[in-house]
Amino acid sequence: MKKQTILSNKIYLYMTEFFAGMSVMAVELGASRLLAPYFSSSQIVWTIIIGTIMIAMALGNIYGGRTADKDPNPDKLYGRIMIAAVWIAAIPVLGKYIILGISALLVFTVSNNLLIWAAFAACMVLFVFPLFLLGTVTPSLAKYTVDSLEDNGKTVGNLGAFNTVGSIIGTFLPTFVTIPAVGTSITFLIFSGILLLLGLVYFISTKGRKVFCIASVVLFAVCSIFGYSGNFAFWAKDLIYEGESVYNYLQVKEDEDSVILSTNVLFGVQSIRKKDNGLTGMYYDYALAAPFLAGASRKENLNVLILGMGTGTFAVQCERYFDTLTIEGVEIDQKITDLAERYFELPADVKVATYDGRAYLAAVDSVYDVIMVDAYQDITIPFQMSSVEFFTLVKEHLTPDGVMVVNMNMRGTKEGNINQYLSDTIASVFDQVYTVDVEGSTNRELFAFSDNSRLDVFREDIAGIRDNDLYALMRHIAGQLEYYEKGDYRMTDDKAPVELLGMKVIDEMIREEVKDYKEIFEKEGLKGVLEQLN
Numbered sequence: 001m002k003k004q005t006i007l008s009n010k011i012y013l014y015m016t017e018f019f020a021g022m023s024v025m026a027v028e029l030g031a032s033r034l035l036a037p038y039f040s041s042s043q044i045v046w047t048i049i050i051g052t053i054m055i056a057m058a059l060g061n062i063y064g065g066r067t068a069d070k071d072p073n074p075d076k077l078y079g080r081i082m083i084a085a086v087w088i089a090a091i092p093v094l095g096k097y098i099i100l101g102i103s104a105l106l107v108f109t110v111s112n113n114l115l116i117w118a119a120f121a122a123c124m125v126l127f128v129f130p131l132f133l134l135g136t137v138t139p140s141l142a143k144y145t146v147d148s149l150e151d152n153g154k155t156v157g158n159l160g161a162f163n164t165v166g167s168i169i170g171t172f173l174p175t176f177v178t179i180p181a182v183g184t185s186i187t188f189l190i191f192s193g194i195l196l197l198l199g200l201v202y203f204i205s206t207k208g209r210k211v212f213c214i215a216s217v218v219l220f221a222v223c224s225i226f227g228y229s230g231n232f233a234f235w236a237k238d239l240i241y242e243g244e245s246v247y248n249y250l251q252v253k254e255d256e257d258s259v260i261l262s263t264n265v266l267f268g269v270q271s272i273r274k275k276d277n278g279l280t281g282m283y284y285d286y287a288l289a290a291p292f293l294a295g296a297s298r299k300e301n302l303n304v305l306i307l308g309m310g311t312g313t314f315a316v317q318c319e320r321y322f323d324t325l326t327i328e329g330v331e332i333d334q335k336i337t338d339l340a341e342r343y344f345e346l347p348a349d350v351k352v353a354t355y356d357g358r359a360y361l362a363a364v365d366s367v368y369d370v371i372m373v374d375a376y377q378d379i380t381i382p383f384q385m386s387s388v389e390f391f392t393l394v395k396e397h398l399t400p401d402g403v404m405v406v407n408m409n410m411r412g413t414k415e416g417n418i419n420q421y422l423s424d425t426i427a428s429v430f431d432q433v434y435t436v437d438v439e440g441s442t443n444r445e446l447f448a449f450s451d452n453s454r455l456d457v458f459r460e461d462i463a464g465i466r467d468n469d470l471y472a473l474m475r476h477i478a479g480q481l482e483y484y485e486k487g488d489y490r491m492t493d494d495k496a497p498v499e500l501l502g503m504k505v506i507d508e509m510i511r512e513e514v515k516d517y518k519e520i521f522e523k524e525g526l527k528g529v530l531e532q533l534n
Contacts, residue, residue: 006205007074010155013145014162019194020081020137021163025170026178026191027088028053031127033184034091037249038099039119040380042499048116052123053131060135067136068143075208077140082199082212084133086219089192092185092227095126115506134195138163175246180335183244185227196220241343245335252343259343261311261336263377270377271311271336273344277320279469283407283443284313286436287372288321288470289477290405293447293458294369296322305368305397306330307357307385308375311340315350321470328353328368330360358384361393369399373406383496386422390493391429395450403454404430406446410505418501419444420489427486434481446484455481 006012031049032041039045067076102125103118138159145155170191178187196216203209240259241252248263258280261271272280279285296302301324306314309329318325329352331337337354340346353360357375371394375385384390394404406426408419423446427433430448434455437444459478465471491498 006202007144010145010158012202013141014158016081016198017137017141017159018162018166019198020134021166022170022173023088023166023191023195024053024057024131024134025167026174026187027127027131029171029174029179030091030184030188030191031123033179033187033244033249034095034126035099035119035122038096038103039115039122040377042380042502044116044499044503045119048119048123049127052120052128056128056131057135060132060137061139063132064136065139068140072140072143074140074144074202075206077136077144078199078202079209079212080133080136081195082216084130085192085195085199086216086223087130087133088188088195089220089223089227091126092188093223098122098125113503115503179244180246184249189224189227192220192223241339243335245333247333248336250335250339252339254343261339261344263336271313271340271344273311273313273316279473280313280317281440283409283438283441283445284317285470285473286438286443286445286477287314287374287405287407288317289436289445289458289474290370290372290403290447291318291322291325292461292474293449293454294399294403295401295454295457295461296324296369297461297464298457299369300324301326302370303366303368304328304370304372305366306372306374307360308373309337309340309352310374311336311344312346312350312352313344314372314374316345316347319347319350321467327351328366330355330357332356356384357382358390358393361397364397367397367399367402369402371398371402371404373404376407376409381418381498381502383491383498384493386425386498387491387493387496388425388428391426391448395429398449401451401454402449404448406448408444408446410442410502414504416489416501418498418505420487421491421498421501422446423484424487424489425491427484428490433484433486435484436477436480436482447481 028049031053032046035041035045035049064077099118099122102121103114106114106118106121141159142156145159174187174191178190182190199216200213203213238253238255239251240254241250243250251262253260253262257275259273259275260269263270269282272282272284274280291302291304294302302322304315304318304325304327306312306327306329309315309331312329315327315329318327327347327350329350331352331354334354337346337352340352346352355363357373373385373394375382391404398404404426406422408422410418423433423435426446426448431450432448432452432454434447435444436447458474462471462474462478465474
C-alpha cells in the first residue's frame with residue numbers, strides 16, 4: 001500500500017522518535033522561559049513545569065499504546081504530531097495573554113501560593129495537550145516497528161536510543177543556541193516547524209489528508225507571522241530594548257528621568273541610571289552607607305566587590321560620591337554586562353567578571369573593604385548564596401574592619417519569613433548585624449561587620465559629606481539603623497528552603513496589594529474591578 005511506503009524503512013520511524021524527543025525537551029525549556037518573566041525561574045516553577053509535562057507524557061503513553069493496539073493506523077499518529085505542532089506554534093501568540101488572564105482570575109480567588117497555582121494552571125492550559133499528543137509517539141512507533149518477537153527488544157531499544165539522543169540535543173540546543181540567538185518565541189516556532197514537517201512528509205508520501213495538511217500549514221504561517229516577536233511585556237510602550245540571554249528575560253525602558261533594567265515583567269526594577277546623576281531613590285542609595293561604615297574617608301583606597309553587579313548602579317553611585325575606590329563586579333549574565341556598557345554608562349575602570357558570585361569568591365584570594373551581595377531577585381534567591389557557608393566565605397574575604405551589605409528585597413512581617421532566615425544566618429557568622437528598611441519599597445538593607453567601632457566611624461565620617469541629599473539620607477540611616485538580635489533560623493548548604501520562604505512573602509505582598517480590588521470583586525464582580533481600574 002502507498003501509505004506504507006515511507007514507513008517500510010524504519011529509519012523514518014526512528015527519525016520521528018528522534019525529533020519528537022527533541023521537541024518535548026525544547027518545549028519544556030521554552031516553557032521555563034515563557035513563564036519566568038511572570039512567575040520567576042525558581043526551583044518551584046521548574047518543579048511545576050517538569051511535573052505537568054511528565055503527567056502529559058504519561059497519559060500520552062497510555063493513550064498511544066491503547067490506540068495503537070486497537071487501530072494501528074499511522075495516519076492518526078502523524079495527524080496528532082501535526083496538531084501538536086500547530087498548538088506549539090500558537091503558544092508564542094497566545095501564551096502571554098493566557099498567563100496574565102489566569103493570573104488575574106486567580107488573584108481574586110486564591111489566598112495562598114498564588115504563583116504556584118497560577119504557574120500550574122498556565123502549564124496545564126498551554127503545554128499538557130500538545131505534550132500529551134507527543135507522548136503517544138513512542139508506543140505507536142513501537143507498534144509499527146516491531147516485526148516479530150525475535151527482534152522486538154532490539155527495535156524498542158533503538159527507539160529509546162533515538163528518543164534519548166533527540167532529548168539530549170533538545171536540551172542543549174534551545175539553552176545555548178536558539179533562545180539566546182533568536183528568543184523563546186522563535187524557538188517554539190522552530191521546533192513546531194520540525195514536527196509539522198515530519199507530518200507533511202508522511203502525508204505527502206501517502207497522498208492523504210490534503211485539506212488537513214493545508215489547514216495546518218496555514219495556521220502555522222499565521223502563528224509565525226504573529227508570534228515571532230518576543231514581546232512579553234506587550235503593554236509596555238517605552239521599551240528601548242527587549243531580549244533574552246541564557247539566564248534571563250531582559251528589558252530596558254527609558255523615560256525622562258531614568259533608564260531602567262528589569263529581568264521580569266511582574267517584579268520591579270533590577271538596575272537604574274538617573275539622568276540627573278543624583279540619588280536613585282532606591283536601595284542602592286541606602287547601600288552607600290557601607291563605604292562610610294568601612295571608613296572610606298580614612299583610607300587611601302577602598303576596595304569594593306559587588307556580587308550581583310547588574311548594570312552597575314551601585315558601582316556608578318560609589319564612583320560618584322567617593323574619590324578613592326577600586327571596584328570589582330561579578331555578574332553571571334554577560335548580556336546584562338553588555339547592556340550596562342550600552343545603556344547605563346558603566347565606568348570603563350570597573351572590572352566585571354562573568355561568574356557565579358560564590359564561585360568567584362572561592363577562586364580569588366583578594367580581600368575587600370566592602371562586599372555588596374545583591375543577588376536576590378523576587379523569589380529567585382540562589383540558595384548557595386544564602387547559607388552559613390556562603391556568608392563565612394564572604395567574611396574571609398573582608399578586611400578586619402570590612403563591611404558586608406546585603407540587599408534583601410522582600411520585607412516579610414510574619415514569623416519565620418525569608419528575611420528573618422537570612423538575618424539569623426548572617427548573625428551566626430558576623431558579630432555585628434544592623435538593618436534599615438528602605439522607605440517606599442519592600443527592600444531592607446543589612447550591614448554586617450566584626451569591628452565594633454564601625455558605627456562610631458560612620459557617625460563621625462558622614463558629618464563631612466558635602467552633597468546635601470546624600471548627607472540627609474545618611475543622617476536618616478544613622479537614626480534608623482537597628483541592631484539585629486540573632487534568632488534560631490539558619491540556612492545551610494544542606495537546607496535552605498529559599499523558594500518556599502520567598503513564596504510566603506510574595507503571597508503576603510499580593511494580598512495586601514489586591515485587598516481593595518478583592519472587596520470590589522466580591523461585591524460587584526469583574527465588571528466592578530474593570531470600572532475601578534479605568
